[in-house]
Every structure is written in C-alpha cells, then in structure tokens.
Amino acid sequence: MNPKKVPESTISRLFVYLREVIELTRMSINTISSAELGERTNLSDTQVRKDLGYFGQFGVSGSGYNTHELKSQLEKILGKDxxxxxxxxxxxxxxxxxxxxxxxxxxxxxIMAAFDIDAKKVDKQVNDIAIKSLDDAPRVIKEKNISIGIIAVPAKEAQDVANRLVSAGIECILNFAPVSLTVPEHVKIKDVDLSRELETLSYFLANKKNN
Amino acid sequence: MNPKKVPESTISRLFVYLREVIELTRMSINTISSAELGERTNLSDTQVRKDLGYFGQFGVSGSGYNTHELKSQLEKILGKDxxxxxxxxxxxxxxxxxxxxxxxxxxxxxIMAAFDIDAKKVDKQVNDIAIKSLDDAPRVIKEKNISIGIIAVPAKEAQDVANRLVSAGIECILNFAPVSLTVPEHVKIKDVDLSRELETLSYFLANKKNN
DNA sequence: TGGTGTGAATGCCTTCACAGCG
DNA sequence: CGCTGTGAAGGCATTCACACCA
Known part of the structure; x- marks a missing residue:
C-alpha cells in the first residue's frame, strides 16, 4: 500500500511528533513548521519533513502544518483508534x-493481566490487577484477547516464559530480560536491556578521558 | 588510537558477547567459534568477527576463540576494571x-544515591539507600563522585532535573522520561522510552493484518 | 519570503566473498 | 579443511540542495 518502505526509526519518531502535536493543540497553537517541531523534539527540520512525507502531504507551503490535522493524521497512521x-x-x-x-x-x-511463578506473589493485587500463576496464562491470554506480552523475569526463566507466551498466542513481546530470545518468525520481539544501556554509558565515560 | 571508527552498535554488542563468554567460561567451555557465539546471541558469524576485528585479532584460524582470553580482552576493551x-x-x-x-x-x-522532590518520600530507605531531597543533589553528587544520573521522574520535571544534574557535574544521563532533553554538548544522554517501545509494537500489530 | 516536498549525495553499518592461516 | 580477518559491495537512513508553492 505504501509506495516506499518506511524505516522503523521513522515510525518510532512519529510517536514523538504525535506527543508534541497533542501538547501543541492543548496550548491552542494551530500551526507549526517542521523547524519548530524539530527543535522541540531535538530533530532536524529535514528529518521531520521526510518522515511525514512517507505518508502524504500534510503541510502548507510558507506556513507549516496545521496541528489539529497533523494530530488526527498521525493518530490514523499509527493506529491510535x-x-x-x-x-x-x-x-x-x-x-x-x-x-x-x-x-x-x-x-x-x-494491561489486563499479570503472572508470576512464585506462589507467594500469586493472588496479590497490584494496581487493581490480580497476579495469577503462570500456569493460568494460556487460558487468560485467550479469554482476555491479549496480544502483547511483557517479559520481566530473570534471564534464566525468560526463554521458557517466551515459549509459553508464544504457544498461548501472543504476537508481540517486549523483553526486559538480558538474553537473546528465540521465537518463531511471526512473533515480533523488542528488547529493552537496562544494564546494557547503562554499561554503554560507562564505556563512554571510560573512553572520554583518553581523547 | 583506534585506526577505524567503531560503530556504537558494535560497542553495545560487545557487552552481549562478554555476558555470553562469561557464561561459557563458567561452563568450562574453552573454545568457541564466531558461528556458535553468533547463534547464542542471535547474530551472524560475520557480525561477531567484524565487531571483534575492530580491536585486534583474538581468534585462532580453524579453531575459534579462546573463551578465557576473549573474556579478559572484552573486559579490558569495555573498561570493566x-x-x-x-x-x-x-x-x-x-x-x-x-x-x-x-x-x-x-x-x-x-547506585550510590537517590533523590526525590516529594518530602513524603525523603529519608525513606530503599534497598539500603536513603532517598534524599533533590536540593541535596549537587553536594552529594560531588561528595560521592557520581558521574551517571538516571532520570525517572514525570515528563514535566525531567528538563529541570537534567539541568540540575548537569550543573552538579554529571557527565552521562539515562533518561526514562518521555521527552527530548536538551543538555550541553559534553553530556552524553541516552533515552529509554518505555511507552514508545510498546507503541511501536502496537503499530506493528495494527499493520500486520493488512498484509 | 518563508515555508514544504523530494531526488541525489552522503555516511554508516551490515553482509558478502574470499584470501590466508593453523 | 575449518575458521578467522578483512576489503568490497550493498542496503538503509539521514542530510543536502533545490524546485516549487502560497
């Protein structure tokens, strides 16, 4: 449907633009240029225009983008409905x-459900959500039509949890465990590796001094 | 010192290799090929060799890498001392x-210190660390020689916190607030945007059906 | 004049292809 | 022969440069 392939990084930035544009409409600002939007998001004006350009021509030459229209267009593109x-x-x-x-x-x-293997945590309530046994996951995931799973368990258990989620029908996983998980092709996985992020910063520090 | 510029993504992967190699030495496995190491980390064999190649020649033709040597080399490269x-x-x-x-x-x-502006949280103890008022931050940061700051406050307060950290002498920031922060050139900032990660997954789901 | 939209150029990173080595 | 090391090719994403528009 899209004539050109859209980079994944563009999609990620569209969410940032949307946030900013929502803020702008709240402040009753009706028009914004790519340069201003770029400044607010720490991105270049060209980057903003290129990103939006993948999905059509929303701008007005000489004036910029209408924030209300841009907001609803982005919401539509990003499936916010x-x-x-x-x-x-x-x-x-x-x-x-x-x-x-x-x-x-x-x-x-x-967030519709929470699971843990630790019997001591099961049936405790956190923020209106009851923690259930991991064994209940397949049933609950199907009953509640859950399609995204978040893995927040220790590294050793993560692959087992991923397997269970996948066979329960989960289609996307956000993985916080510091291991590479193997999943079938059709399952989308995204890693958030907190210690790696921090370690990368410390590497930067260690090498800064040498330059 | 390094003849060729090392991609930041390479650095990030080196930490993954190191983790894996530590695990291998624990299991008393003394040799590993780039193909095996790649399989364990979900990366290609070429990628592994290229990444390591930026820092020298640790491998042995026909056999692979010595895990113990690779471990100590990686630790040295990554400043683990x-x-x-x-x-x-x-x-x-x-x-x-x-x-x-x-x-x-x-x-x-x-983690040497924790700060909050909420007076109700100040002086509470979490995991052996006393939460202090944000006003104490400049003093404590200098006293304890802290060089990395983690921002885990709401979006509206994040820029103010960043400014305070920077003027207290912080050199790196890991930012969990969903806003783009502006900091001086010499400060390294890394964003971890949890809702954006999840939103990107939901975009993937929304578009999967159309293909 | 002040802005958008977009092909072309650039730069960065990954993958390929293969020479070289034990 | 199996595996490393690496120049060359390729692919993807950002930036440049400018035509075009109100």
Missing part, C-alpha cells in the same frame, strides 16, 4: 513498576 | 525498581 491488551509476566520490582506505569493507559495499551 | 557511581532521581515505582535492580552491581555500576 485501536486498543491492545497487554500481559506482564514477572511481578518483581520491575514488573510491578510496569503495572503501575501511568504512561500506557493513554496510549491504547491496557 | 573501572567502577562508576550512579544516582537515581525520582523514587516512584520505576525509580525504586531501578534501585532494587540486581543487574547493575555486577557490572561496575554502583
């Missing part, structure tokens, strides 16, 4: 932080 | 999860 159900596996500190994270609800993402 | 002190700003769910995160200690990263 749809809502997706999410399950969190692992009710440790990180898992519970994710259950409490306010950033998801506003973005078409509903 | 050094230890860096870290401060967390924001003692909400995410901040507290980071304070409790076990993955940092083993990696030359010591």
């Amino acid at each position: 749809k809502v997706w159900n999410v399950a969190v596996v692992g009710a440790g500190h990180l898992g519970r932080a994710l259950l409490a994270y306010p950033g998801f609800q506003n973005h078409g993402l509903n | 050094k230890v860096w002190n870290v401060a967390v700003v924001g003692a909400g769910h995410l901040g507290r999860a980071l304070l409790a995160y076990p993955g940092f200690q083993n990696h030359g990263l010591n």
Whole structure:
C-alpha cells in the first residue's frame, strides 16, 4: 500500500511528533513548521519533513502544518483508534513498576493481566490487577484477547516464559530480560536491556578521558 | 588510537558477547567459534568477527576463540576494571525498581544515591539507600563522585532535573522520561522510552493484518 | 519570503566473498 | 579443511540542495 518502505526509526519518531502535536493543540497553537517541531523534539527540520512525507502531504507551503490535522493524521497512521491488551509476566520490582506505569493507559495499551511463578506473589493485587500463576496464562491470554506480552523475569526463566507466551498466542513481546530470545518468525520481539544501556554509558565515560 | 571508527552498535554488542563468554567460561567451555557465539546471541558469524576485528585479532584460524582470553580482552576493551557511581532521581515505582535492580552491581555500576522532590518520600530507605531531597543533589553528587544520573521522574520535571544534574557535574544521563532533553554538548544522554517501545509494537500489530 | 516536498549525495553499518592461516 | 580477518559491495537512513508553492 505504501509506495516506499518506511524505516522503523521513522515510525518510532512519529510517536514523538504525535506527543508534541497533542501538547501543541492543548496550548491552542494551530500551526507549526517542521523547524519548530524539530527543535522541540531535538530533530532536524529535514528529518521531520521526510518522515511525514512517507505518508502524504500534510503541510502548507510558507506556513507549516496545521496541528489539529497533523494530530488526527498521525493518530490514523499509527493506529491510535485501536486498543491492545497487554500481559506482564514477572511481578518483581520491575514488573510491578510496569503495572503501575501511568504512561500506557493513554496510549491504547491496557494491561489486563499479570503472572508470576512464585506462589507467594500469586493472588496479590497490584494496581487493581490480580497476579495469577503462570500456569493460568494460556487460558487468560485467550479469554482476555491479549496480544502483547511483557517479559520481566530473570534471564534464566525468560526463554521458557517466551515459549509459553508464544504457544498461548501472543504476537508481540517486549523483553526486559538480558538474553537473546528465540521465537518463531511471526512473533515480533523488542528488547529493552537496562544494564546494557547503562554499561554503554560507562564505556563512554571510560573512553572520554583518553581523547 | 583506534585506526577505524567503531560503530556504537558494535560497542553495545560487545557487552552481549562478554555476558555470553562469561557464561561459557563458567561452563568450562574453552573454545568457541564466531558461528556458535553468533547463534547464542542471535547474530551472524560475520557480525561477531567484524565487531571483534575492530580491536585486534583474538581468534585462532580453524579453531575459534579462546573463551578465557576473549573474556579478559572484552573486559579490558569495555573498561570493566573501572567502577562508576550512579544516582537515581525520582523514587516512584520505576525509580525504586531501578534501585532494587540486581543487574547493575555486577557490572561496575554502583547506585550510590537517590533523590526525590516529594518530602513524603525523603529519608525513606530503599534497598539500603536513603532517598534524599533533590536540593541535596549537587553536594552529594560531588561528595560521592557520581558521574551517571538516571532520570525517572514525570515528563514535566525531567528538563529541570537534567539541568540540575548537569550543573552538579554529571557527565552521562539515562533518561526514562518521555521527552527530548536538551543538555550541553559534553553530556552524553541516552533515552529509554518505555511507552514508545510498546507503541511501536502496537503499530506493528495494527499493520500486520493488512498484509 | 518563508515555508514544504523530494531526488541525489552522503555516511554508516551490515553482509558478502574470499584470501590466508593453523 | 575449518575458521578467522578483512576489503568490497550493498542496503538503509539521514542530510543536502533545490524546485516549487502560497
């Protein structure tokens, strides 16, 4: 349908533009140029125009983009009319932080279930969500039509959890465990590796001095 | 010193190789080929060799890499002999999860301090670390020689926190707030945008059906 | 004049292809 | 023969340069 292939990084930035444009409409600002939008998002004006250009011509020469129109176009492009159900596996500190994270609800993402293998955590309530045994996952995932799974368990258990999620019908995984998971082709996986991010920063520090 | 510029993505992968190699030495496996190492990390054999090739020739033709030597070389390259002190700003769910995160200690990263503006949280203890008022940050950061800051506060406060950290002498920031922060050239910033990661997955789901 | 839209140029990173080595 | 090391090719994403438009 799209004439040219859209880079994944473009998609990621569109969410940033959308956030900013929502803020602008709240402030009753009706027009914005690519340069201004770029400044607010720490991106170049060309980058902004190129990204938007993949999906049509929303701008007005000499004036810029209408924020209200841009907002609704971006929402349409990014599928913001749809809502997706999410399950969190692992009710440790990180898992519970994710259950409490306010950033998801506003973005078409509903955390519907939480699982853990630890019997001591099962049936505890976190933020209105009851933690269930991992054994219940296949049933609950199907019943509640959950399509996104978040893995927040230790590295050793992560592959097993991934296997269970996949066979329960999960289509996307956000993985916080510091291991490379193997999943079937049709499952999309995204890694968030917190210690690696920090380690990369420390590498930067270690090498800064030498230059 | 390095003849060719090393891609940042290579650095990031070196940490993955190191993890794997540590695991291999624990299992008393003394030799590994680039193909095997690639399989364990979901990367290609060429990628592994190219990455290592930036830093020298550690391999043995026909047999592979000695895990013990590779381990110590990687540790040296990545500055694992050094230890860096870290401060967390924001003692909400995410901040507290980071304070409790076990993955940092083993990696030359010591969380030495935590700050919050909320007077109700100040002086509470989390995982042996006392939460201090943000106003104490400049003093504590200097006293404890902290060079990495983690921002885990709401979007609206993030830029202000960043400014304070920078003027207190912080050199690297790991930012969990969903905004683009502006910092001086010499400060390295790395964003971890959790809702964006999840949103990108939901975009993938929304578009999968159309193909 | 002040802005958009976009082919062309560039730069970065990954993959290919293969020479060389134990 | 199996595996490393690496120049060359290729692919993807960003930036440049400029035609075009209100």
